[in-house]
Amino acid sequence: MGALEISQIRKEYGILQVLKGVDIALDDGGFLVLLGSSGCGKSTLLSIIAGLAEPTSGDVLLDGKSIVGVHPKDRDIAMVFQSYALYPNLSVARNIAFPLEMRKVPRADQERAVAEVAKLLRIESLLDRKPAQLSGGQRQRVAIGRALVRKPKLFLFDEPLSNLDARLRSEMRHEIKRLHGILGTTIVYVTHDQVEAMTLATQLVLMHNGQVEQQGSPSQIYDRPRTMRVADFVGSPPMNFISGKVSNGRFRGETCPIEFDYKGPDGACEIVMGIRPEAIGVAISGQASAIEIAADVNLVELTGPEQLISTRVGGQELVLTAPSGVDVSPGQSIRLSIAPESLHFFEASQGMRL
Amino acid sequence: MNTAWIPRQAWLLALPLMAVMVTVIGYPLFDTIRLSLTDARLIGSTGNFVGLNNFAKLVSRPDFLQALSTTAIFTVVSVSAEIVLGVLTALLLQQRFVGRTLLRALMILPWALPTVVNAMLWRLIYNPEYGALNAALTQIGLLEGYQSWLGQPQSAIWAIIVADVWKNFSLVALISLAALQAVPRDVQAAALIDGAGIVQRFRYVTLPYLAGPLMVAVVLRTIEAFKVFDIVWVLTRGGPANSTRTLSLLVYQEAFAFQRAGSGASLALIVTLIITLLAVFYARLVRRTEEMK
Amino acid sequence: MERRSTTATIFTYVAAIAVFLIVLLPFVWLVVMSLSPAEALTQKPLRWWPSEMDFSNYRQLLDYTEGKGRDFLSALFNSLRVSGLATLLALVIAIPAAWVVSRVKSMDWSLSLVVLLYMLPPVALAVPLYMVLARIGMLNSVYGLAAIYLAILAPFTTWLIKSGFDALPGEIESAASMDGARLDQMLRLISIPLIAPIVATAAIFALLLAWDEFFYALLFTSGVQAKTVTVAIAEISGGRETNYGAIAAAGVIAALPPVFIGLILQKALISGLTHGGVKG
Ligand SMILES: Nc1ncnc2c1ncn2[C@@H]1O[C@H](COP(=O)(O)OP(=O)(O)OP(=O)(O)O)[C@@H](O)[C@H]1O
Ligand SMILES: [Mg+2]
Secondary structure, rough: OOOOOOOOEEEEOEEEEEEEEEEEEEEOOOEEEEEOOOOOOOOOOOOOOOOOOOOEEEEEEEEEEEOOOOOHHHHOOEEEEOOOOOOOOOOOHHHHHHHHHOOOOOOHHHHHHHHHHHHOOOOOHHHOOOOHHHHHOOOOOOOOHHHHOOOEEEEEEEEOOOOOOOOHHHHHHHHHHHHHHHHHHHEEEEEHHHHHHHHOOOEEEEEEOOOOEEEEEEHHHOOOOHHHHHHHHHHOOOOEEEEEEHHHHEEEOOOOOOEEEEEOOOOOOEEEEEEEEHHEEEEOOEEEEEEEEEEEEEEEEEEOEEEEEEEEEEOEEEEEEEEEOOOOOOOOEEEEEEEEHHHHEEEEEOOEOO | OOOOOOOOOHHHHHHHHHHHHHHHHHHHHHHHHHHOOOOOOOOOOOOOOOHHHHHHHHHHHHHHHHHHHHHHHHHHHHHHHHHHHHHHHHHHHHOOOOOOHHHHHHOHHHHHHHHHHHHHHHHHHHHOOOOOHHHHHOOOOOOOOOOOOHHHHHHHHHEEEEEHHHHHHHHHHHHHHHHHHHHOOHHHHHHHOOOOHHHHHHHHHHHHHHHHHHHHHHHHHHHHHHOOOOHHHHHHOOOOOOOOOOHHHHHHHHHHHHHEEEEEHHHHHHHHHHHHHHHHHHHHHHHHHHHHO | OOOOOOOHHHHHHHHHHHHHHHHHHHHHHHHHHOOOOHHHHOOOOOOEEEEEEOOHHHHHHHOOOOOHHHHHHHHHHHHHHHHHHHHHHHHHHHHHHHHHHHHOHHHHHHHHHHHHHHHHHOOHHHHHHHHHHOOOOOOOOOOHHHHHHHHHHHHHHHHHHHHHHHHHHHHHHHHHOOOOHHHHHHHHHHHHOOOOHHHHHOOOOHHHHHHHHOHHHHHHOOOOOOOOOOHHHHHHHHHHHOHHHHHHHHHHHHHHHHHHHHHHHHHHHHHHHHHHHOOO
C-alpha cells in the first residue's frame, strides 16, 4: 500500500530552478535511494513529497491519488530528518507517541504501540529519558520509532545516518534494512553515501542539478551507467576514463598508448572509454582476449583487504585495485590487463552511454 | 526553510499585536499630527485649524531653542561619558583580579535601580544643606562652603548628567563585557603569538567584536537620552531658571501645565522628527559597522 | 594567558577598587539614610553612620493604617498590578506574533514597523492618549495605564521572543506538523516550551520596564487608586516629605524588587540585552 509516482516536478525559488522536471516511479514496498551531489535538490524533492514544500508544477501520486496540496499531516507519510528533529522537551516515549497523541489514539493503544516499536528498535530501556540524554545512534532509533509508530504508507529518510560515526552507520544501515524486510513499507531514502545507496536500494535514482540522471536497480546503475556522470559518481574509487578515437574498427587512446579492436556499439568516433578500477588486473601473461598495456606505478595505498594502485600510462592516470597480496611498489613498471567485456563506452560530447 | 505546512491564516496570530499598536500608538500619533495644526486646548476647546502656525511660532521661541540645546548637551555629554566609562570598565572587568566575579555581579545594580529612585537618591546626595556630596567635599577640604548643586544654572545640568551617567554606564559596561567575552580565545592567543602590541590587539582583535554591540548601545542610549524626562523632572523639574528644561519637559509644560494641546503637539512632533532623523542616521552607521566586519 | 607587570597589577586593583566604590557607595548611602533617625541626617557635620539602626521609616511606610503608609503601599500595589497585568497581556499577544514574524517571511515589514513605533518619544502620543483616556473615563485607572504599558511592552517582547523562535530549528516544527499537530498544538506542546527561557527573560524585562515607567504614570494617574510607585517616589522626594530617611526608605523599597531580580537573574538579563540589541 504505497506506490509512489512523481511526475514532472519542478521547483523554483525566484529565478533559481532547483528541480527541473523530475520523474520517478516506485512500486509498493520498494526502497528507493536518492543519490546525488550536494545541492542537487534531494532534500527539496523529499520536502515536496512530504508536503513541507509545494512544487511549482508537477504532480505527486501516492497509491494513484494526487497528494499535492494535501496538508503534510493528512498524507500518511512519515519522515526521519537528518537532524532527527526530536522534541527536546518530551520524553522518548512521548516523542514516539506524539503522532498518535495528535491523532487522538486512545492512551492504552498509544502505550501498546510505543512498547511494540521500542522492542523492534531495542530502545525499551530509554523510554523515560529526554533526547538530550541519548547518544547519536539512540536518537536515530527514536526518530525512526516516531516515524514507524504511525504505520504510514511511505517513509522518507533525509540522510539519516550522516551524523553517525562509521561503525554506527553500518550498524544502523543493517537495522534499516532489517526493518524494511520486516515491515515492507515503501521507503524513499536520501544519502550521499554510496555504500548505503548500493546496499539498501531496490531502486536507485541518481540526481544531478535538479534532474534525474538515471533510475534503476543498483546493479543496473553500477553495471550499465547511462551517462559518464553516473559512472563517475557511483563506485569508489571512481571509474577511469580514457578519451580516444575510433577509426577503422580500432580504438586509439588520445593521451595514452592504448589501442585495441573496438567491438562496442557503433555511433560516434570521438568516444570515452570507461573502466572500473576492479576490472583492471595486474597482468598474468597468457590470458586470452585481454587487452594488455604497460604502466608505471606511481603510488600504492593499502586500504586493508586490497590495495589501490595508481599508475601512469602515457599521459593518463589509471587507478586499479588489487588484492593486498600482489606485490608492487612505486616506480615499478608493470603490465595491466583489461577484459574487453568490462569496458564502458560513452560518446564524448554529451557523455551518453553508447 | 519549508513553510508549506503553515496555514494561510497564520498571519492572524499577529493581529492582536497590530491592533494594540494601531490603537495605542498609531491612532495617537495620527491625532498628534492633527492637533499640531490646531490651537486646541487640552480640556475644553477642540480648537480651530491654524495650519503650520504652531511650528512657525515654535522655531523662533527662545525657550524652544534653549530646550533644544539643553537636550543636545545632555545627550552628547552623557552618552559619550557612558560609552567611554562603560568600555573602560568592561576592559577592566576582563582583567584577572581577586573579586572580579563580585564586581561583575554588582555592575547590574545601577542599571536595575529604577530611574526615579536613582534621581531621588542623587537629589538627596546633592541636597544643598544636608547632602552627602557637600558634606564629603567639605570634610576632605575640597570645598570651602556648601553648594546648591541643583540650584545653580551652571551646575544643575552637570549634576543631572552625573546622576544619569552613574546609572547607565553600567549598562554599556555589561553589553561591552558580553561582547568582549565573545572574542575567541584562540584569536587572542594567535595575536599575542604574532607579536601584536596592546594597542594593535585592541584595534584588530577586540574592536571588531566590540563595534557592533557598542554601536547598538550608542543608538539605544542616544534615543533614550534625547527623550529624557524622569530624571530631570525629579531632580530639578527643569529649573533653576529653566536651565535644565529638556524638550520632553517643555512639551509637558506646554501641553499639560499650560494646556496648550495644539502647540504642545507640534513641539512633540519636532522632537519626534529629530529622533527619527537620529535613528535613520544611526541605522546607516550600524549597517556600515556591520559591513566593516 | 599573559603575564602582567607589577605596575599593571597595581593599576588594575586601584581601578577595580574605584569602580567598586563608585558603584556601591551611593547604594550604601541610600540604605544608611533609610536606617538613620531623622535628626542624624540634618546634623552638621553630617553623621555618616547612625549610632543606632532606626527602622521607624520602614515601619511608617509599611503601616497600612496610617496615611503615609497607606499611600505608599497602595502605590506599590498599583505598580504591581499595572506591571503584572501589562506584562501578562504583552506576552499573550507577543508570543503568537513573534512566531508568525519569525516563520513567515512576508511578515518581516511588520516587525520593523512595530520597532519604529516603539522608538517614538512618549511626548508624541501623550496628548491624544490623555484626551482619549479622559473621554472614556480611564484617567487615573490601573487598567488605562496598563493598556498603554501594553503597547510599550508588546513590541519589544515580540522582538526578543522572535529571536528565540529564529533560533529554533525549523525541522522540529516540520516534524510536528507531519506528526499531525495543529498550529496551536505545535506552539503549545513544542515550540513555546522550547523557548521558555527567552519568554521568561522577556517577561522579566517587561516587568522591570513597567515598574520603572514614570512619564505616562505621572500624566495619567494621580489618586491613590492608580498612582504607581514611581509617581509616589517623585512626590515624596519633591517636597511632600522632609524626613530624608523616609524618602530613602521609600526608594529602597521601590528598588528592592528590580535590584533583587537583577542580581539573581543577571545571566539571563545580560544575554537578553545583547540578544535583543545585537539582533536589532
Ligand atoms: N528555501 C529556499 N530558498 C532558496 N533556495 C533554496 C531553498 N531551499 C533550498 N534552496 C536551494 O536549492 C538547492 C537544492 O537544495 P537541497 O537542500 O534540496 O539540496 P540537497 O540535494 O538536499 O543537498 P545536500 O546533499 O547538501 O543536503 C540548493 O542550491 C539550495 O541552495
Ligand atoms: Mg539535503
